[in-house]
Amino acid sequence: MRNQRRVVITGMGVVSPIGQDLATFRQNLFDGVCAIAPADFYRRDFVATYPVAAVKDFDPTRYLDAKACSLLDRFAQFAVAAARQAFQDSGLVLTPETAQRMAVITGTSVGAQNTLEASFMKLVDAAVPRAHPFTIPRLMSNAGSSHISMDLGITGPGFTVASACASAVHAIGVTLGMLRSGLIDRAITGGAEACLTFGTLRGWDALRVMAPDVCRPFSADRSGMVLGEGAAMLVLETLEAAEARGAKIYAELAGSGMSSDAKDITSPDVGGASRAIALALEDAGLAPEDIDYINAHGTGTRINDIMETAAIKKVFGPHAYKVAISAAKSLFGHALGAAGGLETVATVLALGADMAPPTIHYVRPDPDCDLDYTPNTARSLPMRAAIKNAFGFGGLNSVLVLRKLP
Amino acid sequence: MPLTDEILDIVSSVALVDRKVLLLDTQVSDLGITSLDMVEIIFALEEKYHIELPFNANTNIQGFRTLGDVVAIVEKIIAESGGGA
Numbered sequence: 001m002r003n004q005r006r007v008v009i010t011g012m013g014v015v016s017p018i019g020q021d022l023a024t025f026r027q028n029l030f031d032g033v034c035a036i037a038p039a040d041f042y043r044r045d046f047v048a049t050y051p052v053a054a055v056k057d058f059d060p061t062r063y064l065d066a067k068a069c070s071l072l073d074r075f076a077q078f079a080v081a082a083a084r085q086a087f088q089d090s091g092l093v094l095t096p097e098t099a100q101r102m103a104v105i106t107g108t109s110v111g112a113q114n115t116l117e118a119s120f121m122k123l124v125d126a127a128v129p130r131a132h133p134f135t136i137p138r139l140m141s142n143a144g145s146s147h148i149s150m151d152l153g154i155t156g157p158g159f160t161v162a163s164a165c166a167s168a169v170h171a172i173g174v175t176l177g178m179l180r181s182g183l184i185d186r187a188i189t190g191g192a193e194a195c196l197t198f199g200t201l202r203g204w205d206a207l208r209v210m211a212p213d214v215c216r217p218f219s220a221d222r223s224g225m226v227l228g229e230g231a232a233m234l235v236l237e238t239l240e241a242a243e244a245r246g247a248k249i250y251a252e253l254a255g256s257g258m259s260s261d262a263k264d265i266t267s268p269d270v271g272g273a274s275r276a277i278a279l280a281l282e283d284a285g286l287a288p289e290d291i292d293y294i295n296a297h298g299t300g301t302r303i304n305d306i307m308e309t310a311a312i313k314k315v316f317g318p319h320a321y322k323v324a325i326s327a328a329k330s331l332f333g334h335a336l337g338a339a340g341g342l343e344t345v346a347t348v349l350a351l352g353a354d355m356a357p358p359t360i361h362y363v364r365p366d367p368d369c370d371l372d373y374t375p376n377t378a379r380s381l382p383m384r385a386a387i388k389n390a391f392g393f394g395g396l397n398s399v400l401v402l403r404k405l406p
Numbered sequence: 407m408p409l410t411d412e413i414l415d416i417v418s419s420v421a422l423v424d425r426k427v428l429l430l431d432t433q434v435s436d437l438g439i440t441s442l443d444m445v446e447i448i449f450a451l452e453e454k455y456h457i458e459l460p461f462n463a464n465t466n467i468q469g470f471r472t473l474g475d476v477v478a479i480v481e482k483i484i485a486e487s488g489g490g491a
Contacts, residue, residue: 208445208463224464266442302464303441 004180006254008405010247011092011235012345013085015078017053017228017332021085026349028331030378032358035332036214036226041198050201051213053228053333055194064151071134072147073112078231078338079144079192080151086188087152090235090247094153103187104149104158105175106233107167109337111141111160113195144192148233156184165297166392167191168232168340173256173398175236185241190341192231201227207266209301215334217298217327217359218305218373220366225299228333232341234348251348254385254403255284261395268304268391273311276397277389281315284401286385288316291323291401293356293386295347296373298327299334308389309369324356324381326374331360340390344400347388351404354383409484413477416454420447430474444470451476457483 012022017035019025028035035053060069060077063084069077083104094102115138123129137143142160149158157178161171168191175189204210204227211224242249257279261272281288297308313320328346335342350356355378362375385403392398407415410430418425421443428437434444441463448461459479461470470476 206445206449208448208461210462211464212462222464223462264440264442267440 005182006239006252007176007179007236008239008242008252009234009250009348010237010242011086011090012232012250012348013082013089014230014232014342014345015055015058015081016230016232016342017055020055020058022089025345029328029346029349029357030353030355032360032376032378033331034214034360039196041201043198048198048201048205050205051211051226052196052201053226054196055230071137073115073138073143074194075108075112075192076138076143076147078194078229079106079233080147082190082192082231082233083148083188084151086233086235092186092235098185099153099155101156101185102154103156103175103178103184104145104154105161105171105178105187105189106145106148107161107163107171107191107337107340108141108144108193109162109164109167110193110195110200112139112143113197113200115139117197117199148188152188154188162337163396163398164392164394165334165336165339166390166396166398167337169344169388169390169398169400170258170396172234172253172340172344172400173258176253176256179236179238186235186237188233188235190231190233190344191338193336193338194229195336196227196229211300214361215300215330216361216363217296217300217330218309218366218369219362220364222300222302222305224301225329226333228329228335230332230335230338230342232338232345234341234344249405251351252403252405253400254286255280255401257281257283257399259397261397263395265394268307269395270307270310270314272395272397273307273389273391274314276399277311277315277387280387280399280401284385284403286401288319290385291387292381292383293347293350294323294325295343295350295386295388296325296327297389297391298329298359300327300329304391306368308391309371312371320371323372324374324379325371326357327359328357340388340398344388347386347402351383351386351402355380409481410477413451413480414473416450417447417473417476420450428473430472430477432473434470434472434476451480455480455484457487459483
């Protein structure tokens with residue numbers, strides 16, 4: 001292993017379709033609860049119905065007063081809620097000095113889509129096209145990171161990372177690098193997304209990759225992806241900083257690997273994906289045989305699941321058949337910029353419980369996807385280390401390695 | 407212009423494929439087009455004929471295997487919707 005600062009996870013928080021707190025998320029994750037249901041999306045009299053995984057009955061006033069809520073798009077509200085949960089979970093208390101040594105680096109794919117669409121509808125429809133004064137502060141894609149830093153009083157580096165479906169994993173990976181470099185000692189990182197809007201669903205519908213019913217990653221007859229939403233944030237600290245304050249430690253963030261396919265704007269590539277996995281392992285100083293569990297990108301599209309299976313085999317060789325794999329998007333959909341955050345939290349929980357969450361809706365094997373995807377029921381198995389894959393549209397890949405601390 | 411010619415013209419212009427090589431038994435997979443080209447073709451056909459085509463890139467490859475399949479499905483959907491452009 002390289003001689004560098006080690007980084008650990010000391011707090012987690014989630015706002016998700018399967019739970020708006022960590023304990024509920026954890027229970028429903030292992031129980032294989034499905035949050036996908038049909039929903040109607042309207043443009044005046046035109047209605048389109050799509051299966052989605054929505055965060056039901058989210059109440060932002062649990063976290064912010066009503067006036068503050070009006071300044072935040074739904075995605076930023078999710079971000080603040082998840083970050084505050086993670087911060088409280090960590091038990092961290094900041095001083096002015098330690099606050100400056102803490103960063104907020106979060107991911108989002110499109111950001112304030114609700115605000116964007118509502119604003120344009122109003123500008124197009126209204127007799128006088130006047131924008132609301134909060135439009136710009138709500139719209140900007142850094143709003144999640146900004147409001148988290150304001151809410152928690154974090155005064156170190158802060159920005160937002162975007163790489164489509166890999167945004168949150170890239171954010172976590174970049175944060176790992178900054179912690180190792182000595183620039184910061186702690187960080188809030190993860191992702192947030194809330195774009196279950198008419199425009200978003202019509203846009204994704206046009207790509208013809210969405211399933212008409214549910215998400216069935218790796219199963220034969222799978223018919224595509226289902227959109228979700230939510231946020232998940234993690235508190236990362238150097239091992240030294242965490243041990244100095246007696247923090248509880250969930251796991252070590254042992255490695256990060258990133259690559260670009262440089263091939264196609266929507267179709268994934270085995271070469272790019274496998275390189276990111278291999279780089280993550282190398283960064284962690286681990287071999288494929290050290291990995292017991294993979295939380296897949298697993299979108300449920302025909303091409304991702306075939307490509308991801310091939311990429312895992314390319315790196316893992318025969319050990320690919322010994323690893324438990326699961327695709328959490330089967331439970332809570334594809335949360336785009338938040339997906340990597342929710343699924344990294346799921347990976348940490350799996351490691352801690354020695355249990356692989358299920359890939360639900362799995363019907364029968366696909367000859368091109370012949371690995372162990374933990375179909376339909378969670379499974380206990382001893383876990384030493386795990387991988388989180390994320391492969392974003394536009395060929396941007398980010399992979400993390402997580403390890404149990406002895 | 408007959409519907410078949412219109413449809414093949416659309417495929418040619420959207421996918422930038424030589425119109426002369428497009429025959430009804432031409433396989434879509436032999437056209438050298440990407441999956442994005444295919445959804446663009448679907449979009450252009452829907453816009454032209456005011457129809458919705460049941461194409462899912464994960465499952466519908468069988469129904470849209472040849473250009474003849476594409477023409478047949480467009481004709482069928484136009485007839486079911488009671489008209490077209």
